Amino acid sequence: MDDTYDVVVIGAGPGGEVLADRIVRAGLTAAVVEAEAVGGECSYWACVPSKALLRPGAALESARSVAGAREAVTGALDPAAVLARRDRFTARGDDSGQADWLRGAGITLVRGHGRLAGERRVAVTTAAGGLRTLSARRAVVLSPGTEAARPSVPGLDGIGAWTSREATAAEAVPARLVVIGGGVVACEMATAWASLGSAVTLLVRDQALLNGWEPCAAEEVARGLTGLGVTIRFGVSATRAARDARTRAVTVETDDGAALVCDEVLLAVGRRPRTADLGLDSVGLPAGSWLPVDDTCRVTSLDGDWLYAVGDVNRRAPLTHMAKYQARTCAAAIAERAAGRRPDTGRWQPWNAHADGVAAAQAVFTRPEIARVGLTERAARDAGMAVRAVEYRIDDVAGAALHADGYRGHAKLVIDESRRVVVGCTFTGPAATELIHTATVAVVGEVPIERLWHAVPAFPTVSEVWLRLFEAYGL
Structure with a gap:
């Protein structure tokens, strides 16, 4: 068996899959190494x-938000049907x-x-315990992803605490759930x-x-x-946990003297790179x-143009769609270098x-x-930009009122006054996630706000909030 390829990828998550596909489309050969499931964390957990x-x-709430x-x-929701639908998407x-x-x-x-296993070499331990060594003519790309971080709390390791994997794959609804954390995973899983x-309690260390x-x-x-009935306790940390x-039942003690009894505990305090057993020490x-990494996703702490990293592990933008974006750009850079050309630094290449x-x-x-997309107001100011923030209640847009009775939402633009372009945007409200791509185009394209003023939103849609934001700005 010829175990030499142009590119060897470790990790068959979204980034690894897309990169390998682009490499093959460029006329090169690729092998992908995966220890778990092809599709990675995103597809299954x-x-x-x-x-x-x-x-x-969300669908039930949407139906209930319109008279008639x-x-x-x-x-109420049918939990068994919800879990069965999830299983269809993950194929269990x-x-x-x-x-x-x-x-x-x-x-x-x-x-x-x-x-x-050294420069341009990958050692693979098979499920049967065998060893297979792959060689890369051009590049090795690391796309191992991340895993849930575990807080150092006495007793947590002995109670079978959930991480995001168990939380998304659970076969039954826990009557009582304690969530440790206040980030995206904590908020989504609590929801x-x-x-x-579930009777859910969030323990949030911050305020x-x-x-x-x-x-x-x-x-x-x-x-x-x-x-939704979630209890949020701010400024509180877990100090001990034990399962009877x-x-x-699990008892979670907190630093304010409380003892919470629950059926499961979800740890949602961040992620860490899955690089402890990746052979990094060999190079x-x-x-x-x-x-x-640099903008071609080449690992910058190593000399040469042969080691790359895409996805969460490079810590640039730990999101599935950005892992795929990085994979596309990385594959293009590898193909350029394989053809004997040096990728230039042109911004739109x-x-x-x-x-x-x-x-x-x-x-x-x-x-x-x-x-959201781009910078928050605080981040923009911290970066030294002269910015102006403009906010508007989406509730007051005609399309929002028609979308749902009692629609509640908020929009905020962060505008770089020196360039007169949008550098950040945040939306809240029903279907807010479907509004954000318009803002993404505005931020990436650096479209002057005087030109955006002429991008007239259709009436009566929620997107009419763009018109109201620019009116509030003074256009």
Whole structure:
């Protein structure tokens, strides 16, 4: 068997799949090494199952928000049907369909745990315990993703605490759920399980949810969670946890002296790179580290043009769609170098992943939904920009009032006054996640606001908020 390829990829998540496909399309050969399921975290334990769990509650709320429709709605969500629908999307972890797609695209799939074994070499330990070594003529690309971080709390390791994987794959609704954390995973999972009937308590170390978001978004999410019956305890940390061997109930003690009894505990305190056993030490890099890269996704802490990293592991924009974006640009850069050309630094070249630093859109499917792109007002000011922030209540837009009775939403633009362009945008409200791409185009394209003024939104749509924002700005 010839185990030499132009490119060897470790990790068959969204980034790894897209990169290998682009490499083959460029006329090169590629092998992808995967120890778990082809499709990665997103397909089975993150984006796809979480949205499958969240959508039924949002759909039910949407129907109930319109007079004439709400009268036709009776009863609550059917948890069994919701979980069954989720399982259809995740195929219960069966990756045969995605593995077949890889092979059909002309990509070699190697099952097993891959580790670097020196320059341009990858050692694969197969499930049967065998060893297979792959060589790369052009490049090795690391796309191992991340895993849930675990807080150092006595007893947590012994209670079978959930991470995002268990939270999105659970087979039954816990009667009582304690969530440790206040970020995106914590808020989305609290929303999903509360919608399905769990009594959810959030333990948030900080004084607000969603650190790094605009305060208006964090406040709307907190209000929405409270409306779903979620108890949010700010400024509180867990200090100890124990599971009763007889009742199976878990007691979580906190630093304010409380003792919370629940059925499951979800840890949602961040992510860490899956690089502890990636063989980084074989090429002089520290095990367990993040992998900083340049705009072609080449690992900058190593000499040469042969090692790349795409997706969450490079810590630039830990989002599935940005992993795919990085994969496309990285593949283009590898192909350029393979052809003997040096990718130039032109900002709009296909091998230059600059947008992940300035326009990484993020959608959060809480109730209400929130979405953002670019910089928050605080981040823009911290960067030294002369900015002006403009805000508008989406409730006052005619299209929003028609969309839902009692529609509640907020819009905020951050405008760089020196260039007269939008550098950041945040939306909250029903279907806010569907509004954000327009803002993404404005931020990436650096479209002058005087020109955006002539992009007239259709009436009566929620998008008419753009007109109101520019009127508030003074146009």
